[in-house]
Amino acid sequence: MGEEVKLFRTWSSRFALRIVWALEIKGIEYEAVFEDLSNKSALLLQYNPVHKKVPILVHNGRPVAESFVILEYIDETWKQTPLLPEDPYERAMARFWAKFGDDKVLTSVWNVFIKQGKEQEEALVAATENLKFLEEEMKGKKFFGGDRIGYVDLALGFLANLISIFEEIIGLKIVDEEKFPSLYSWMQDFAEAPIIRGNWPPRDKMIVKFQSPS
């Protein structure tokens, strides 16, 4: 039986982008189904009735939702180019940093972007605290996964792109090269890595998207 892999995504969803990267890193052929979240398709609602969101991976007709759940499913189903390490402790650490990225880093960086004046200053302090932990974790490594891109890189990868877009729009440095040398060079290395580079959503479209009040 041939494998049928579909990915429900939007052009800008950073969560769906994780799955695009994972599929391409593993060389898995798939069909991308682009959704308009203001007009969700019947299939999206059928495949993810609980959250009604993207990304959704549909493998031979069976849907998997939630990006971290999908990443683990992909890693367990297609064993080439593993994303997670083998050692259970290292795996737990990878899951921890991925969750930290979503729960804390994303929120704190977003706050720097949307707030003004004193609130923005405070948001920057909070974001800097969080980024310091990532800087520590990055030391001596090219990627969070070590020599090659892994689970944590895919989880945090949006930072490489979104932060530079936010910095451009608000004219404020969030990841300063001097303060965060390891993180800064990771952002460049990750953004330029072969598969990653080809999949960034168009920068001008992203700037328009984040500039317009929503």
Added chain:
Amino acid sequence: MADEIALLSTWPSMFGMRVRVALAEKGLKYEYREEDLRNKSPLLLLMNPVHKKIPVLIHNGKPISESMIIVEYIDEVWNHKSPLLPTDPFQRAQARFWADYVDKKLYDTAKKIIWSTKGEEQETGKKEFIECLKLLEGELGDDPYFGGENFGFVDVSLVTFSCWFHTFESYGNFSIETECPKLVAWTKRCLEKESVSSSLADPHKIHDFASGVRKRLGIE
């Protein structure tokens, strides 16, 4: 080499209880350390510098934080006994999805029932909480456990909320058993397991604890 296992937690924490259930399922001996969250120990701050929260599992000196990440770690290391996750990748994905759902939705809605000061917020919390439980009840279906025939990962993620049910019911003025009878039957079934009954706190003690917090917050 004998494994050295320690758990930093607080007795009312439903998250800490998840780890206790998992450790008990695997028949593991460990040192339990009760933390005072208003006076965190140097060990806690050292072992979880990022979040400074419990639970933290310390295995042979190495710390792991975030309750379901700890549960998965325990399942992977001590994989010879009582597996919590199934072997099939698609079923594992379903289990992770529902444990994630419990984490994302249940705690925040429940908080509104017992800690909110505005009546409207409490009503919203109650409605959402019941909706979440009904969805989970639907997912359980006619199986004895979320893990199917066997107690598993999703069961661990959810069962520890059950000792807080009496508190939610009391402050929210509703009956969970009336709304979700199958789910309550499931909690009773789980409590028949020694690993669960020995790990969950007494519901009345939880109620007293919550009452104390509410007094401190000035809402009781």
